[in-house]
Amino acid sequence: xxxxxxxxxxxxxxxxxxxxxxxxxxVASFPFLEMDAASLRTELSLTSASRALIHEGSPIxxxxxxxxxxxxxxxxxxxLIYVCAPLFLNRAAPGARTVAKWLSRSEPWNMVExxxxxxxxxxxxxxxxxxxxxxxxxxAFALLMICMAAAMAAIDQHELWDRLEVANR
Amino acid sequence: xxxxxxxxxxxxxxxxxxxxSCGKVSPVTLGRCPRCGSHxxxxxxxxxxxTVAFMIGAVAFYIPANLLPVMTITELGIADASTITExxxxxxxxxxxxxxxxxxxxxxxxxxxxxIALTWLCLAATGKVPCSPAGLxxxxxxxxxxxxxxxIDIFVVGILVALVQLGxxxxxxxxxxxxxxxxxxxxxxxxxxxxxxxxLWDQVESKFAQEAPMPMTPQTPSTL
Numbered sequence: 001x002x003x004x005x006x007x008x009x010x011x012x013x014x015x016x017x018x019x020x021x022x023x024x025x026x027v028a029s030f031p032f033l034e035m036d037a038a039s040l041r042t043e044l045s046l047t048s049a050s051r052a053l054i055h056e057g058s059p060i061x062x063x064x065x066x067x068x069x070x071x072x073x074x075x076x077x078x079x080l081i082y083v084c085a086p087l088f089l090n091r092a093a094p095g096a097r098t099v100a101k102w103l104s105r106s107e108p109w110n111m112v113e114x115x116x117x118x119x120x121x122x123x124x125x126x127x128x129x130x131x132x133x134x135x136x137x138x139x140a141f142a143l144l145m146i147c148m149a150a151a152m153a154a155i156d157q158h159e160l161w162d163r164l165e166v167a168n169r
Numbered sequence: 170x171x172x173x174x175x176x177x178x179x180x181x182x183x184x185x186x187x188x189x190s191c192g193k194v195s196p197v198t199l200g201r202c203p204r205c206g207s208h209x210x211x212x213x214x215x216x217x218x219x220t221v222a223f224m225i226g227a228v229a230f231y232i233p234a235n236l237l238p239v240m241t242i243t244e245l246g247i248a249d250a251s252t253i254t255e256x257x258x259x260x261x262x263x264x265x266x267x268x269x270x271x272x273x274x275x276x277x278x279x280x281x282x283x284x285i286a287l288t289w290l291c292l293a294a295t296g297k298v299p300c301s302p303a304g305l306x307x308x309x310x311x312x313x314x315x316x317x318x319x320x321i322d323i324f325v326v327g328i329l330v331a332l333v334q335l336g337x338x339x340x341x342x343x344x345x346x347x348x349x350x351x352x353x354x355x356x357x358x359x360x361x362x363x364x365x366x367x368x369l370w371d372q373v374e375s376k377f378a379q380e381a382p383m384p385m386t387p388q389t390p391s392t393l
Contacts, residue, residue, distance in 0.1 A: 033328075033332060035332050035333075037333075037335055037338070037339070038335050038336075038338040038339070040335050040336070040338070042331075042332050042333070042334060042335070043332075044328055044331050044332050048331040049324070049327035049328050049330070049331040050327065051331070052327065052330045052331035052334070053326075053327050053330055053331075053343055056330050056342045056343055057342065057343065058343040058347065058348060060348055060351070061323060061326070061327065061343060061347055061348055061351055062327070064323070064351055064355070065323065065324065065327045068320065069324070097191075097204070097205045097206065098205075098206065100190075100191070100205065101190040101191065101205045101206070101207060104190060105190070108313070108316075108317060108358060108362070109317075111317050111320055111324075114317055114318055114320050114321050114324060115324050117271070117318075117321055118320075118321045118322075118324030118325045118327075118328060119324075119328060121268055121271065121272070121321065121325050122325050122328040122329055122332070124265060124268050125260075125268075125325070125329065126329070126332065126333070128263070129339070132332075157191070157192060158192070161191045161192065161193065161204060161205070164204070164205075165204050
């Protein structure tokens with residue numbers, strides 16, 4: 001099949017990015033995993049993994065983890081809304097082209113789905129020694145992953161750049 | 170006849186560059202893309218050299234990443250440091266074959282295959298090994314796509330360190346092997362980004378040109 005425009009590209013990118021951002025708030029407010037072991041309860045939240053790594057002597061890993069699983073999805077979905085939403089009015093936000101340029105470069109560093117698989121592997125690893133169960137944060141993060149993937153898939157590079165080129169500044 | 174058509178039909182022959190960021194085709198003499206402002210290059214600059222440089226870094230980190238422990242589990246005062254391979258073997262022995270396979274694929278197989286694949290791509294792009302661009306392009310695409318999944322072990326270490334802080338009963342701390350492994354993944358991702366798969370097609374073009382020299386000298390476009 002030859003190339004064809006992605007239908008309703010702008011609407012879908014904006015809607016899914018907005019959904020991802022809202023879900024990020026939910027993800028940040030609820031734990032991913034809760035673990036009961038030795039009469040102690042510990043929780044895994046969005047930031048606790050990177051905070052623990054920084055605290056336990058691996059700041060590089062902590063920063064990398066925060067970059068790939070928290071900052072990248074927030075920056076990408078915010079950036080997509082910033083670029084796409086004004087295009088509905090046939091306008092380009094200030095610096096929209098620069099933002100769009102950096103968005104395509106930062107895409108590989110968004111590792112939300114890898115982190116989710118990591119949570120699953122950790123759960124199975126801990127299942128023997130403790131009672132571990134999913135929190136709301138995990139399910140919200142899974143939805144966020146789907147929204148991010150849908151937003152990325154809806155981007156039509158050709159249409160987006162054509163629109164940015166003709167948009168009023 | 171075929172060679173005549175081929176030799177003049179590429180952007181590089183006409184001095185036309187496709188922007189790395191937005192894909193707009195412009196004369197390379199403009200320097201910067203008129204649409205998004207990125208620097209214009211006919212091919213990614215020093216593609217093979219940069220890829221090789223990142224790969225050498227990745228190989229250097231690959232050795233400590235596999236030899237050093239990624240985390241130390243202290244259970245009831247007894248410390249036990251485990252490497253990536255040991256973690257996988259533990260899963261396998263406990264009968265968790267699917268997870269053992271996921272860890273094996275993501276942490277051992279993918280980084281290894283990625284280094285082999287990028288080496289092969291660099292050799293093919295410089296004409297040192299025979300090259301079939303269609304197949305190799307697919308290998309490149311796969312390399313770019315799969316690389317990030319190797320981060321899973323680093324994330325697992327982070328999650329375990331965060332969750333398992335149970336005082337005297339059990340604690341987990343990250344070790345240097347995890348840092349080295351993260352560098353392997355990040356460096357191979359950069360290596361893959363620096364590689365320009367169009368170099369593979371250039372090899373085919375130059376082979377055509379060698380086999381049957383042009384009947385006429387092609388006109389040099391004024392834009393070059």
